[in-house]
Amino acid sequence: MEKRFIMTAFGTDRPGIVADVTEVIFETGCTLENTTMTRLADEFTLILLFTGQGDELEQTLHMACRRLEREKNISAFLRVLPKRPPRIPPTGTLRKVHVEGLDQSGIVYRISRFLADHRVNIENLAASVRPSPESGADIYSMEIVVQVPDSVTLDTIDRGLDRIANDLNVDIIFR
Numbered sequence: 001m002e003k004r005f006i007m008t009a010f011g012t013d014r015p016g017i018v019a020d021v022t023e024v025i026f027e028t029g030c031t032l033e034n035t036t037m038t039r040l041a042d043e044f045t046l047i048l049l050f051t052g053q054g055d056e057l058e059q060t061l062h063m064a065c066r067r068l069e070r071e072k073n074i075s076a077f078l079r080v081l082p083k084r085p086p087r088i089p090p091t092g093t094l095r096k097v098h099v100e101g102l103d104q105s106g107i108v109y110r111i112s113r114f115l116a117d118h119r120v121n122i123e124n125l126a127a128s129v130r131p132s133p134e135s136g137a138d139i140y141s142m143e144i145v146v147q148v149p150d151s152v153t154l155d156t157i158d159r160g161l162d163r164i165a166n167d168l169n170v171d172i173i174f175r
Contacts, residue, residue: 004051004081005030005061011074013044020072024064025050028057092149094123097161101170103129103138110164111144111172118157121147140170 009021018037025032030052037046054060058080065076099107108127115122127142148157158174165172 002051002053003057004033004049004084005058006079006081007048007050007061007065007076008046009048009065009068009074009076010040010043010045011072013039013042017044017072017074018046020068020074021046021048021076024061024068024076025052028052028060028064029054030057090121090147092121092147092152093154095146095148095154095157096173096175097142097144097146098173098175099140099142099144099165099170101140101168103140104168107140107142107168107170110168111142111161114160114164115144115146115157118152118160119149120152120157121149123147 007021007025011017022032025048030050032048032050034049035047037044039045052061058078061078065078068074068076097111099111101107108125112122112125122144124145125142127140129138129140131137132139148154154174161172161174
């Protein structure tokens with residue numbers, strides 16, 4: 001019977017970290033379905049969705065995660081996913097939210113809380129901090145892909161994000 005897993009892993013960035021983690025998936029005969037990998041500070045992070053078969057697979061994967069930690073200094077965590085439910089096509093409109101402004105506490109929280117309160121689902125979020133070329137101050141930049149349900153007007157989301165932008169003194173573009 002096919003089983004689905006999500007593995008998260010991270011370790012000090014270096015050549016070969018992706019190979020070390022994906023070797024586990026290859027050696028166990030699993031098939032990689034989707035991944036997100038990026039460097040955060042000096043750490044390289046991986047999120048992997050994969051499938052595999054076998055009665056002992058889950059135990060084998062847990063042992064492989066511990067081996068990655070012992071031998072490669074990579075922290076890896078495994079989660080078994082439930083059987084695939086029938087895929088219900090999402091309803092709503094995909095939109096993008098771009099945020100940019102001086103780095104400050106609460107930007108992600110305030111925006112994600114507003115979206116959640118309006119049943120807007122975050123599909124993807126990527127953010128970074130970089131120094132401003134003029135002043136050297138930290139500039140926070142975030143791109144979010146969201147799915148706005150049909151029951152919520154785009155104008156409601158746009159107005160709410162404008163209020164947050166004014167409160168935080170950041171630019172938010174909703175398109």
